[in-house]
Amino acid sequence: MKRAEVIDYESRASRDDHQSLRLWLRFLACANLIERRVRRNLRVEFGTTLPRFDFLAQLQRHPMGLKMGEISERMMVTGGNVTGIADELVASGLVVREASRDDRRAYTVKLTAAGRRSFGDMARAHERWIVEFFAGLNSREKASMLEALAKLKRHAATSNGDGAA
Amino acid sequence: MKRAEVIDYESRASRDDHQSLRLWLRFLACANLIERRVRRNLRVEFGTTLPRFDFLAQLQRHPMGLKMGEISERMMVTGGNVTGIADELVASGLVVREASRDDRRAYTVKLTAAGRRSFGDMARAHERWIVEFFAGLNSREKASMLEALAKLKRHAATSNGDGAA
Numbered sequence: 001m002k003r004a005e006v007i008d009y010e011s012r013a014s015r016d017d018h019q020s021l022r023l024w025l026r027f028l029a030c031a032n033l034i035e036r037r038v039r040r041n042l043r044v045e046f047g048t049t050l051p052r053f054d055f056l057a058q059l060q061r062h063p064m065g066l067k068m069g070e071i072s073e074r075m076m077v078t079g080g081n082v083t084g085i086a087d088e089l090v091a092s093g094l095v096v097r098e099a100s101r102d103d104r105r106a107y108t109v110k111l112t113a114a115g116r117r118s119f120g121d122m123a124r125a126h127e128r129w130i131v132e133f134f135a136g137l138n139s140r141e142k143a144s145m146l147e148a149l150a151k152l153k154r155h156a157a158t159s160n161g162d163g164a165a
Numbered sequence: 166m167k168r169a170e171v172i173d174y175e176s177r178a179s180r181d182d183h184q185s186l187r188l189w190l191r192f193l194a195c196a197n198l199i200e201r202r203v204r205r206n207l208r209v210e211f212g213t214t215l216p217r218f219d220f221l222a223q224l225q226r227h228p229m230g231l232k233m234g235e236i237s238e239r240m241m242v243t244g245g246n247v248t249g250i251a252d253e254l255v256a257s258g259l260v261v262r263e264a265s266r267d268d269r270r271a272y273t274v275k276l277t278a279a280g281r282r283s284f285g286d287m288a289r290a291h292e293r294w295i296v297e298f299f300a301g302l303n304s305r306e307k308a309s310m311l312e313a314l315a316k317l318k319r320h321a322a323t324s325n326g327d328g329a330a
Binding site: 019020021022023024025026027028029030031032033034037038040041076077127128129130131132133134135136137139141142143144145146148149150151152153154155156157159160161 | 184185186187188189190191192193194195196197198199200202203205206241242292293294295296297298299300301302304306307308309310311313314315316317318319320321322324325326
């Protein structure tokens with residue numbers, strides 16, 4: 001690449017690329033900020049962690065139970081050791097392990113009645129916090145962000161980032 | 166709370182609260198999707214990790230160097246053990262440790278010339294990937310998302326989520 005082309009590439013970059021990069025950094029900053037608050041509130045109000053909450057949320061959506069691998073795949077937050085979380089939740093009586101019907105080597109994890117009750121309390125509080133965090137946006141702004149995120153997700157899901165290389 | 170009030174609360178919840186919760190879940194899904202792609206590309210193309218990239222990015226923005234605590238605070242991704250990352254980056258010659266001027270017990274970490282070069286290559290590739298991931302949105306949509314995220318961040322920064330309890 002000649003020097004003039006480099007400069008040309010960089011001046012274009014400073015317009016378009018820079019907008020996307022700024023958007024991604026602001027996006028991450030918002031996600032981190034809200035995630036930190038949610039972690040803190042779960043700890044202070046319920047003595048629990050975000051990975052545990054996330055684990056319970058996946059089971060709540062699947063009353064028939066899930067295998068450990070299915071829970072891992074569905075988790076919204078990273079950094080959780082699903083086996084360790086399952087052990088803790090079994091010990092506190094919120095979930096039970098059952099032999100899997102279709103695979104004798106695997107087992108399924110399900111919420112207990114106490115688990116459903118406990119998760120219900122946390123989920124209501126969590127929803128209240130999220131509503132409060134997003135209260136800086138009005139309903140129209142939220143709707144257009146929902147739409148933009150759907151487009152972003154559709155596009156990013158089919159791209160590995162190398163298309164523009 | 167009487168039964169009628171519960172139903173009333175829940176029907177309001179299913180409109181407003183539900184929109185915010187859906188927005189947050191979609192937000193997290195997009196952040197996770199893009200972060201996974203970035204991690205994969207850094208590994209495949211540069212044999213490095215997102216926390217290492219993030220660590221170098223903080224040093225690039227602060228040519229005078231940063232203390233370890235300052236790097237931790239500024240990291241955009243979680244799960245990185247900054248001391249371990251610093252050790253690896255020192256071993257590969259990308260950063261150096263220097264005694265801190267204002268605090269003899271602390272030290273400052275700085276990019277070496279090789280570190281600046283290596284980070285420059287990664288940062289250009291990273292910017293290309295991000296541009297490609299966000300290419301599903303046009304410039305106007307990106308501008309309005311940037312603006313909405315700024316409002317979201319301002320509001321969430323001053324709220325601990327309990328205001329709406």
